[in-house]
Amino acid sequence: MAESDTQGADYEEQHVHSVYEQIASHFSSTRYKPWPIVERFLQELPDGSVGADVGCGNGKYLAVNRNIFIVGSDRYALYQILSTNLIKIAKQHQPHAAIVADSLSLPHPAHSFDFAISIAVIHHLSTPARRVEAVKAVLDLLRPPSAEGSRDGGKALIYVWALEQKDSRRGWDEGHEQDVMVPWVMKGKKEKGSKKGKGQEERDQVVEEGAVKQAEDKTFLRYYHLYKKGELERDIEEAGGEVVQAGYEKDNWWAVAVLKRTN
Amino acid sequence: MKLLTLNFLTCAIKTCKTSPASFPLHPRDCELEVVESESVNLPFLKNILPRLMWDELRVIADELGLPALPSTPPTRDDLVEPSSSSTTTISHAQNAGNAAEGQQQAEEKPSQTARDLHRVLLETCIKEGKLVCGNCGHEYKVMEGVANFLLPGHLV
Numbered sequence: 434m435a436e437s438d439t440q441g442a443d444y445e446e447q448h449v450h451s452v453y454e455q456i457a458s459h460f461s462s463t464r465y466k467p468w469p470i471v472e473r474f475l476q477e478l479p480d481g482s483v484g485a486d487v488g489c490g491n492g493k494y495l496a497v498n499r500n501i502f503i504v505g506s507d508r509y510a511l512y513q514i515l516s517t518n519l520i521k522i523a524k525q526h527q528p529h530a531a532i533v534a535d536s537l538s539l540p541h542p543a544h545s546f547d548f549a550i551s552i553a554v555i556h557h558l559s560t561p562a563r564r565v566e567a568v569k570a571v572l573d574l575l576r577p578p579s580a581e582g583s584r585d586g587g588k589a590l591i592y593v594w595a596l597e598q599k600d601s602r603r604g605w606d607e608g609h610e611q612d613v614m615v616p617w618v619m620k621g622k623k624e625k626g627s628k629k630g631k632g633q634e635e636r637d638q639v640v641e642e643g644a645v646k647q648a649e650d651k652t653f654l655r656y657y658h659l660y661k662k663g664e665l666e667r668d669i670e671e672a673g674g675e676v677v678q679a680g681y682e683k684d685n686w687w688a689v690a691v692l693k694r695t696n
Numbered sequence: 697m698k699l700l701t702l703n704f705l706t707c708a709i710k711t712c713k714t715s716p717a718s719f720p721l722h723p724r725d726c727e728l729e730v731v732e733s734e735s736v737n738l739p740f741l742k743n744i745l746p747r748l749m750w751d752e753l754r755v756i757a758d759e760l761g762l763p764a765l766p767s768t769p770p771t772r773d774d775l776v777e778p779s780s781s782s783t784t785t786i787s788h789a790q791n792a793g794n795a796a797e798g799q800q801q802a803e804e805k806p807s808q809t810a811r812d813l814h815r816v817l818l819e820t821c822i823k824e825g826k827l828v829c830g831n832c833g834h835e836y837k838v839m840e841g842v843a844n845f846l847l848p849g850h851l852v
Contacts, residue, residue: 532705
């Protein structure tokens with residue numbers, strides 16, 4: 434790794450991975466509803482399609498279509514926590530599979546998948562080069578098209594958080610700083626340590642920014658790069674992909690891309 | 697981790713991916729468990745068939761000490777119980793279009809071959825053990841059914 438790359442990885446370890454490790458079960462309990470465009474993308478795949486969900490989190494998309502095979506992956510730095518966290522939830526769905534992997538070092542043969550999804554992942558990478566590399570890692574999973582100009586290859590759906598979201602409660606919009614730290618507040622936690630009953634966990638409430646803080650509240654900050662209009666498409670082009678469809682949905686930019694065939 | 701997963705996994709180290717020796721990963725010191733699922737998903741098995749790297753799956757089955765897989769992969773027809781498909785084909789011979797096709801598929805019953813394939817690919821799981829790259833020798837641990845492909849910093 435180059436030095437700047439190492440710094441990027443270290444930064445993300447501190448401001449993304451270790452935060453998710455601590456907020457995992459709360460975060461997961463608020464992330465159960467599939468987003469419509471992702472759901473439709475997965476439902477429209479031909480039966481028997483094989484693909485990857487890179488950054489699968491709690492695995493909510495693994496349950497959408499049981500006639501396809503998805504290998505979900507996510508990363509957490511401490512293995513002992515992993516087995517009880519998000520990945521464990523993910524592996525319960527049939528017939529899919531879940532593994533622990535880094536989105537920049539995926540353990541899949543190149544160009545072997547019919548589809549790949551990357552939902553709310555790429556915006557956690559902290560340098561432009563690493564974001565393009567992450568997009569490339571997703572695109573490189575796809576079967577290339579059979580001929581130049583043909584779009585019969587594998588398809589990827591990529592989702593990132595948008596800078597333009599003036600109607601959201603965060604209120605960011607064009608012109609705002611794109612690299613931000615976003616708070617996640619865990620409220621009312623009275624016990625320390627990992628041992629606690631299920632009842633306690635249910636009583637804990639997750640409140641994001643804007644909440645009145647109490648003594649026991651703990652705020653975690655996660656790093657995000659907010660994408661501005663057209664930026665995701667540019668990253669995809671730079672990573673060797675071709676955008677076939679793109680749009681904006683509920684504070685996010687999304688794009689469907691194929692691998693560009695280079696003869 | 698279902699054995700089918702191994703059909704889509706290789707070494708996470710970039711320089712290994714171009715080497716044929718990195719696929720498949722080799723299971724070592726593995727503890728297996730059979731996780732029974734409700735039913736055989738015949739359309740799924742039929743569609744996944746062309747994606748299977750059969751020779752490599754045979755190697756994996758052998759290394760895990762499982763009964764040997766046949767030397768050639770089954771065909772789509774092999775997966776259907778003969779009696780179930782022939783009757784439906786005749787009864788729907790007059791019909792045209794997707795409805796007949798859908799109904800025919802719904803009435804097809806999985807053959808013993810399909811059930812065997814379902815058992816080995818989707819119900820046989822690696823619970824604990826290691827997956828080893830045949831190119832660089834790196835070992836990936838499987839714990840509680842989840843394989844960990846995170847690399848130490850010097851290998852990224």
